[in-house]
Amino acid sequence: MTSRTPQQATTDDWAALAGIRPLHARVAEYLRRGLRRGVYPLNRPLPPSRVLSEQLGVSRTTVQAALQTLLDEQLIVSRPRSGMYPVVMQVAEEPSVTPVDWNQLFYKVATPVPQIVEPDHSRYPFPFLSGQIEQAAFPTRSWLKAVNQAMSGKNLRVSLGDPRDGDDPELVKALIEEVLALRGVHAGPDEVMITVGTQQGLSLLSRALLGPGVRVAMENPGYVDAQHAFAGAGAQIQYMTVDEFGASPQGTVDAHVVYLTPSSHHPTSVALSPERRRRFLALADGQDAVIIEDDYDAEIRLQGPPLAPMKSVDRSGRVVYLGTFSKYLAPGLRMGYVVAAPELIAQLRRFRHYATKAPSPMLQRSLALFIRSGDYARQLRGYRVRARSKFDHFAEAVGEYLPGFADQLTVPQMNMWLRMPGGGDAGEWARRARSRGVLATPGSLYYAPGNVVRTDELRVGLASIPEMRIAAGVRALGTSL
Secondary structure, X not given: OOOOOHHHHHXXXXXXXXXOOOHHHHHHHHHHHHHHXXXXXXXXXOOOHHHHHHHHOOOHHHHHHHHHHHHHOOOEEEEOOOEEEEOOOOOOOOOOOOOOOHHHHOOOOOOOXXXXXXXXXXXXXXXXXXXXXXXXXOOHHHHHHHHHHHOOOOHXXXXXXXXXXXXXXXXXXXXXXXXXXXXXOOOOHHHEEEEOHHHHHHHHHHHHHOOOOOEEEEEEOOOHHHHHHHHHOOOEEEEEEEEOOEEOHHHHOOOOEEEEOOOXXXXXXXXXXXXXXXXXXXXXXXXXXXXXXXXXXXXXXXXXXXXXXXXXXXXOOOEEEEEEOOOOOOHHHOOEEEEOOHHHHHHHHHHHHOOOOOOOHHHHHHHHHHHHOOHHHHHHHHHHHHHHHHHHHHHHHHHHHOHHHHHHOOOOOOEEEXXXXXXXXXXXXXXXXXXXXXXXXXXXXXXXXXXXXXXXXXEEEOOOOOHHHHHHHHHHHHHHO
């Protein structure tokens, strides 16, 4: 074996051993590895403590302590006036380690469901995406004012305290009085729970209401994250088709849970008709089912008054209402809520306690102050004005650069579900558009596995793109067609 210096042979070892403490133990392990690999020949002394000290950047005292450890372990021997010598040429290698096969250790593997993972939209000039915001429109000054208030005076104790199982009573009260009441949803404090976004609400509801073999009905195409939550619970998912009147109740047979996005279907944006809302409520009563109403887009109706939630006419208490602040404030806030019967809310709190406890008390108090100040209502009004202006610019640009799609823009929306005239591959269209700086989502990604009905649909959102770039973005989209 060719002799090598310790620094040549085990430089990587020294860095890899950074987590070992105390320092002399790290030096001792470094030298053991050198002995194990035959770095130090049997008939030659180990480098002097002064040399090792300089090589490793440690004190001579530390090196001497490490050498004493190796002496005690009888891995080296001291020869008077000569130095420290290896006792054996090699130390036995550590036993081989079998890599962990995590797939064999997982208790449960969810049914494969497609994921929609978009790139960082800030790197693209034309992000026609939903679920994001235009950062320049965030009310930074008003929000910082609320945060400063939350971190001072009597609010500080709440913001820095342990929430345990409870939510900030001030946020719950503000939500009930200034958000839910305006939608016709009347609830008491024991019927409301704050969540870390809609996904946590869906996850907790899946744990409380679903299990292996339990039937849940959802829209197809539909909200992919809901599919993941239901599949993760082991539920049997059955799919409801969607037409111009929204989801069809025919897909709810024997379902224990029915998941709907009635105000603005995700992803097509069609509203569930009043007649079908009544049918779903009657079906839920008839088969002892629960309806999860995900009202993610409630505040952003661009034409006419907001649609009344199904929860507002629910007399039996079977509707579980999900809401979020992420869509029109910022997804980074991760703030949502569940409105349901007190018994269900109590169960969800128990499950939440052992997962995350309550959402950040500081963010909760900040949001409560933001709502009470009137800044939340002002932000919503400004958002709607900007959103309508964006849609008008988009429709004008479509008329010029994508005239074949103009007749599909009859209802002002923040998210458009476009079908290619004459058919085509929207996935390929989206790929070509991305090379021109345009982000848009192929509609096929929203369909359930094995249930892709069409491949010629494209979802185009206006939330994150600046208004001044819309026309150029539509032109690039048209060039990519």
